[in-house]
Amino acid sequence: MSTPWHPQFLFAVCQTGAEAALKREFVAQNLGLRPSFSRPGFVTFKFDQPCENPQGFQLHSTFARTWGFSLGKVSGDHASELAAASWQLPGVAEVLMAIKPRDLHVWQRDRVMPGEDGFEPGPTALAAEVDAALIANSSIESLQSHRYGQQGASQPNTWILDAVIVEPGEWWLGCHHASRRAACWVGGVPPIGQPEEAVSRAYLKMCEALEWSALPIARGEICVELGCSPGGAAQALLDKGLFVVGIDPAEVDPVVEAHPNFVHVRRRSLDVPKRDFQRAKWLTADMNVPPSYTLDAVEDVVLHKTPSIRGLVLTLKLADWSLTSEIGNLVKRVRSWGYRDVRTRQLAFNRQEFCLVALKSRAQRRIKRGASQRRIRTDAPHSGVPGKMHGESPS
Ligand SMILES: C[S@@+](CC[C@H](N)C(=O)[O-])C[C@H]1O[C@@H](n2cnc3c(N)ncnc32)[C@H](O)[C@@H]1O
Incomplete structure (x- = not known):
């Protein structure tokens, strides 16, 4: 200047x-x-x-x-x-x-x-x-x-x-x-359009979550999705070359169900046996339940069923705007599972909800992203201390 x-x-x-x-x-x-x-x-x-x-x-x-x-x-x-x-x-x-x-x-x-x-x-x-x-x-x-x-x-x-x-x-x-x-x-607002074949708006939300968070996701990796029906978010993940294990008692759209890289486990998340999570590296969740219940379901997977989950993309519903005062505590809970890099953002395509992404460590982010992108920042990890926020820092 x-x-x-x-x-x-x-x-x-x-x-x-x-x-x-x-x-x-x-x-x-x-x-x-x-x-x-x-x-x-x-x-x-x-x-x-x-x-x-x-x-x-x-x-x-x-x-x-x-x-x-x-x-x-x-x-x-x-x-x-x-x-x-x-x-x-x-x-x-x-x-x-x-x-x-x-x-x-x-x-x-x-x-x-x-x-x-x-x-x-x-x-x-x-x-x-x-x-x-x-x-x-x-x-x-x-x-x-x-x-x-x-x-x-x-x-x-x-x-x-x-x-x-x-x-x-x-x-x-x-x-x-x-x-x-x-x-x-x-x-x-990221320049993302919803393809005609997308079965729900969740397609847009997932694309935006991945663009914003720049998680080091690689083709061929396995992602578990809790609350996958009708399947828009799973479609976005499949389009990125991931294998998706979708968990939901409700029906999945036939277009998604028929995808060769998609498996539907038609149960509630807490009732799914451990073997269905094996080898999964990523976990996404978008369930129409309170944030604490979503975290209970995610905790059950990352602490007891698949400790190898490297990163999370969670949609947390704000049934009431007063729940925003709880965000610091939700972040603390995710950090307590060993995810040190936790970020939150109300995505442009979110409704009354927000997105939480978490990675075991920031180093993972650096390994995946090339030198050309190193100087751009993503939003800073949440400090987890209500009232005390950190500025953003290079990732
Ligand atoms: C907002 S929709 C999910 C949208 C979906 N992610 C998509 O991409 O189209 C919420 C879903 O959460 C599911 N759900 C609610 N509680 C659940 C539970 N305990 N286990 C698995 N799915 C659950 C519901 O059946 C519903 O299909």
């Missing part, structure tokens, strides 16, 4: 309904942040003292899909006027003297919960229009080759400008440093 710049506001984007949980998380980290403007799915905070080191600033969050520094908002009726006003915002002008943005992320805040009324987070026609208007009104050289929707993921460790469409006529401008995997995705 050339000119010193000390941001005073932060923004974060989350699932609609998760705002209170997100505010609690941010405030608990004692970073001197006070909640400011808030709409469903979009929250801003004010720093008590301007942030001294914006590039190095990190926070830990389960519920922030993405976050950055807020630079102000524009409102009006016409996209081209709003775009011109965006570049003239004092906060934007100031930041452009300090950073050289390599990309522009434009997205709409969520309307409703993912999966409701056919809504899924991701690119929209309005965001494409706003993106085009901003680019047409900008003379920033590094953005001239930018094309909406063609980014996939932005280059890691670069500065990115953000425009969040909070309402069609109200855009909030911001910027963030793409130092975490999810920060490279527009609005924190």
